[in-house]
Amino acid sequence: MKRSTLVGLRGPLALVTLCAVPVALWAGSAPLDRRFEGEFVTLTSLAVVSALAGTAAFALNLVLGARLRPVEALFGGLERIYKVHRLNGEIAFTLLLAHVVLILASRATIAKSTALDLLEPGAGWTVFAGVLAFVGLLVAIVLTLFVRIGHELFVYVQRSFGVVFLGATYHVFTTEGALAETRVLDLYMASLATIGIAAFVYRSVLGSLLVRRRKYRVAAVNRLDEFVTELVMEPLDRPLEFAPGQFLFVNVREPFSEQFPPFLRNQFHPFSITSTPDERTLRVTVKAVGDYTRALRALEPAVEAVVEGPYGSFSSGNVPNERQIWIAGGIGVTPFLSMARSLDGAARDVDFYYCVEHAAEAHFLDELRAIARERDDFHVTVVPRETEGFLTAERLAQEHKDLDSADVLVCGPPAMIDSLRDQVTARGLPAERYHAEEFGFAKIGRPRAEEDEISVSGLRSDPKLFASLFALAFAGPVLAMAVLVGAYFLGGR
DSSP states (O other): OHHHHHHHHHHHHHHHHHHHHHHHHHHTTTTTTHHHHHHHHHHHHHHHHHHHHHHHHHHHHHHTTTOHHHHHHHTTSSHHHHHHHHHHHHHHHHHHHHHHHHHHHHHHTOOOOHHHTTTGGGOOHHHHHHHHHHHHHHHHHHOOOOOOOOOOHHHHHHHHHHHHHHHHHHHHSSSSSSHOOOHHHHHHHHHHHHHHHHHHIIIISHHHHOOOOOOEEEEEEEEEEEEEEEEEEEEEOOOOOOTTTEEEEEOOTTTGGSSSSSGTTTTEEEEBBOOTTSSSSSSEEOOOHHHHHHHHHHHHHHHEEEEEEEOOOOGGGGGOEEEEEEEGGGGGHHHHHHHHTOSSSSSOEEEEEEEEEGGGOTTHHHHHHHHHHOTTTTTEEEEEHHOOOOHHHHHHHOOOOGGGGGGGEEEOOHHEEEEEEEHHHHOOGGGEEEEEEEOOTTSSSSOOOOSBOOHHHHHHOHHHHHHHHHHHHHHHHHHHHHHHHHHHHHTOO
């Protein structure tokens, strides 16, 4: 097995192991035949297994979302973490949903009224906290997966998971049952919960104090066309160190941020670095696709910016194979700009395909062709869809007989990435030779027309929509917190 495959598997394997440990500890704490005697006991046992694994996965998802350096190293890049984060979140929700269904089913074997009683406040603070936490989790999952919201609001929906987890942990650790049976299991779950909450506090509560960031000043704002803008930033202290192809998170401060509501002013947005590591200035190229990126077009020099990073493993330098094919889709050219600008005397054999809708949208083409003229091992091909259609594996195979022995690096729209992956692997390219980077923080929900996206500008023009969304996203977590406070003052159930 190749090293790249091992790097891709070690993070998920660690995640699965950590989620399986509490189930193994529970299974070993008592004879299994006693745990599956009769319908009621069997359903209850299955509910406990779902709760243990689901709570562990939930806690670990908070860790995955905290952008911790050791975790990024374990998974081999932040882009891989986010893919696992999404899948693990869906698994955690499914397990916790199974827990709710199985608990209700087990009580229904006694009487239907007994099952329904669990959903009412009269069931006690412990049970009702679990109900509220699950409702909060359900709302946040729906907003994340099925509603197309802007990046700014998406960030706050993600933060709500930490508050929901607080309610869930109250339910887990005050419920009499599995954790009381073995001290080891209790300590293990408490450790996972503590780590998850600590990660949430580090990133979402005290991020401005604890997360290492660097200050820059905007030196130039280059508007390349009506949608694309290049920002040039100069460091106020030590410049950021990075590898070509990596990305960072940027937040532009006052007076630029004053045009946004207060709770959206300190959010960081991900952008690929287009400058080279030996440049003192830092460059990013941004396409106007949302409220924040559209507002950047009006940005003026001298404004302070704060950057966090670098992140990511999408880099030609991380690919040992010298024979490479780069494919950019639209604004996906940004990581390749840094790679191309950083080419040195070391021999590489690179063919770069720059896919755009119209030929005029191929920004930085003159610079890329100038690099190609200076090097025999770097070739640039523009693929305008309006005249040549989509780039296909068939075309790549016709133009490069060594396609199956090359490494293919792709950055662009998700549909392009998935389509090319299927095509080139079907033609014999090993899956580990296909490297893709895709970031769609605010585009995770179901596809919809851009004008239907719930964004900051849409909320500003429709206060009722803002109020409804706010209530929907935070009602469950706020109620869960109320349960915790009420339980404290009323002394439990």
